[in-house]
Amino acid sequence: MAISDLKLPEGVTAHTFKSPVILAEGLALRVAEQLNDAITQQGSATLVVSGGRSPVAFFQSLIKHPVDWLKVTISLADERWVPVEHADSNAGLLKKHLLQGPAAKARFIGLYNVAASLEAAAEQADHTLAELPPIDVLILGMGDDGHTASLFPNSPHLLEALNPDDARRCWPMLAPTVPHQRLSMSRSLLASAKHTVLSIQGQAKLNTLSDALGGTDIAALPIRAFLQPTLEIYWCP
Template identity: 70%
Template sequence: MAISELKLPAGVRAHDFVSPSLLAEALAGKVAEQLRTAIEQRGVATLVVSGGRSPVMFFQCLSRQSLDWSKVVISLADERWVPVEHVDSNAGLLQRYLLVGDVAKARFIGLYRSTATLQEAANEADQALAELPPIDVLVLGMGDDGHTASLFPYSPNLAEALQAEGTRRCLPMRAPTVPHQRLSMSRALLASARFPILAVAGQGKLTTLRDALAGDDIAQMPIRAFLHSSLEIYWCP
């Protein structure tokens, strides 16, 4: 099955690549182009990315792009509630692969807070995100269960996190099958991005995307909340 076989909503554009390296290069080029345009038009550009293992090659390619990184604000769609030094920290991942060289000049707004409870960490992250300029580029991933960011199917706080007109920017989330508690940007904040992108790889993810497109229950598959007309999908086998 190829992504061209999927029936995508009107306006959703799909880009098909033969390898992860070609996808990463093309995605980095597109993101940099959008950031440059935002800087030219508004003097600042905001990029929100997802963590995990999948985007490492993309981060490395993006770190080599030439633009005025001092005018870019970078944040994360979600984070594990672990210190930056922890191997599973998304902020730590960015420090190793993206916030290097000239990109270190960018302003980074992380979600992790060292607090007594996850709820307190989410509250503090929510306040910090009040300083986040409007999101120009959003790069989301997707799990095999249809989650995106840390918006996991049927998890506690999901209903609030998926409110289209919600006022929260960050909420505490729990993943059903992974060990760490999470912090996640809300649907309302993520959906405000001017240029949203979904980057996925593998036939399994393509099957998940097909299933997501076949229904409309966003609690069952939260990625459905973002499969709308302004989305661009980058996929490779």
Template identity: 65%
Template structure:
């Protein structure tokens, strides 16, 4: 009989992955956080060595906390790193649900505090104006070297939610906007989200998912083609590294 590690590998090896995707089956959440942080840091170091600067776009929520803590401790020339977010709740950084606040608490400490942060939140009269201001601000975003995505149980990623009014624009690879106002159908937060047209330009994309439920969602996403139904599908057929643990 095989051990837990073998069971983990078998679970993800059953996925019908495209040739451009690589799956990493990790034993537990701590190992996933460490492995992902080391891989992200290695790619950022390579980008700095090649061109003097690196850019990483991260995702928020609860799952990335351990990863952010591990990334903060990686040996890296943080002075030459720009950090941004794939999406943000439209609320000040002081709010408990702010993704920028999450980075402030768990990433920007020690040497990592020297990184340049280009956030999405903008104080504005309404969400639409805030998204326009964020879009303008993202004109300063360097080419994305590393993108780390998460995935919801409904198949959303960033804040590209099924059923959101701007989803078609958000998934349009030819749309000129870098950021759009988005609404989460079941979560009462107004959102700002980078668009697929911006995110798809990342040199390296990682998808971090945990648990059997997320594995089932990923399996369902791989089995279909309707991007509006499960927006994560827009990123599954580009070069992608998937990091998963039970």
């Protein structure tokens, strides 16, 4: 099965690339253009990215493009509730692979904070995200289980976090894999992005996407909440 075989909702577009490297380069070029357009139009730009290892090549390619990073704010769609120095920290990953060279001038708004509990950390992150300007570009990933950001099936608070009318910006979430404790932007905040890209690799994730397109239960496959008009899907085998 290829992505061209999928029946995508009206307004959703898909792009196929031959390899992860070519996908990363194509996505970086697109995002750099969108950031520069936002800076030209409004004087600043906001980029929200997903963590994990998959986006590293994209990060490394993006910082090679000319962008006025001093006018860019960067944040994370989700975070593992571990210190920045921890190997699993998404903020640590960004500092190593994205916030480098000229891109180090960007303003970074992270989700992690020291708190007595995950719930308290999510409340604090919710307050912090009040400082986040409107999102111009959002890059989402997706797991084989259909989660995106850290909106995992069967996680407590999932239905609240997926409520499009809930104004809360960040929710505590539990992942099935270590580290279990996560912080995730809410559906309402993520869906407010001007441009959204879903970047995925491999046949397994394409199969999950196909399943997501074939149903409506967003709690079972949270990615369904984001298969909306204007979404761009970047995929490679």
